[in-house]
Amino acid sequence: MSQPTGDLRVRRTRKLLREALIALIEERGFDRVTVGAITERAMVSRAAFYRNYRDKYQLVEQIFDEAMAEVRGHVADGDPDSRRARWVAFFDHVDEYHRLYAALLGARGSAWFAARMRSALAELTAPHFAPDAPVPGLLPSVLSAVFVESIVWWLDHDRPVPAAEIADRSADLAGAMITEATGWPPRPWSRRRPAGKK
Structure with missing residues (x-):
């Protein structure tokens, strides 16, 4: 039963990161967006980001x-x-x-x-x-x-x-x-x- 909860958490984290990325590109442009800014905007830890994405x-x-x-x-x-x-x-x-x-x-x-x-x-x-x-x-x-x-x-x-x-x-x-x-x-x-x- 822990797998569905884990999947839900991963999907939620990815959704938050994607939404943060979009907002930051609109504000700053892609080149000026950093992983730190994405995680801060998404209110997700850097560790969570790097569990899902390299960069x-x-x-x-x-x-x-x-x-x-x-x-x-x-x-x-x-x-x-x-x-x-x-x-x-x-x-x-x-x-x-x-x-x-x-x-x-x-x-x-x-x-x-x-x-x-x-x-x-x-x-x-x-x-x-x-x-x-x-x-x-x-x-x-x-x-x-x-x-x-x-x-x-x-x-x-x-x-x-x-x-x-x-x-x-x-x-x-x-x-x-x-x-x-x-x-x-x-x-x-x-x-x-x-x-x-x-």
Whole structure:
């Protein structure tokens, strides 16, 4: 019977730490937030923080990794309904944690987190494209930027449409880009030599 109480205590501690992190990012910006400030705001001991997280980066990463795990759980190759469900699940997650994402991706946020999000989304989409595609790796990178910028726009405008709609609109934009890119003819790559070198 002690396990459920322990689980409840851990969930409560993590919730308090997440809420404190969000408030502090909004006030100070991510770079100026310290573990000490997070624990003080959350009224949680440093020992409790370090039982759950290595540092503030891991606290943020855990929230995002939970979202990515859920998104990957919606993947079924070749099934358009599954692909839609994946992006709706992701935007639902962003909606649930909108204050955190608005803080992290806003003007006082973290360039580290924005890059981490783009990288994770690029990794998610990369397996769907042939490795010999023209400009390998470009499309996943650009698509990830489209989704991140869609999130930023949505949060900056106080989520004016439901998560499912912004997911669909973003996926439509991504689909148009994929259609365009899959029509590109293969081109031989040539390396440009710096001026003055042979």
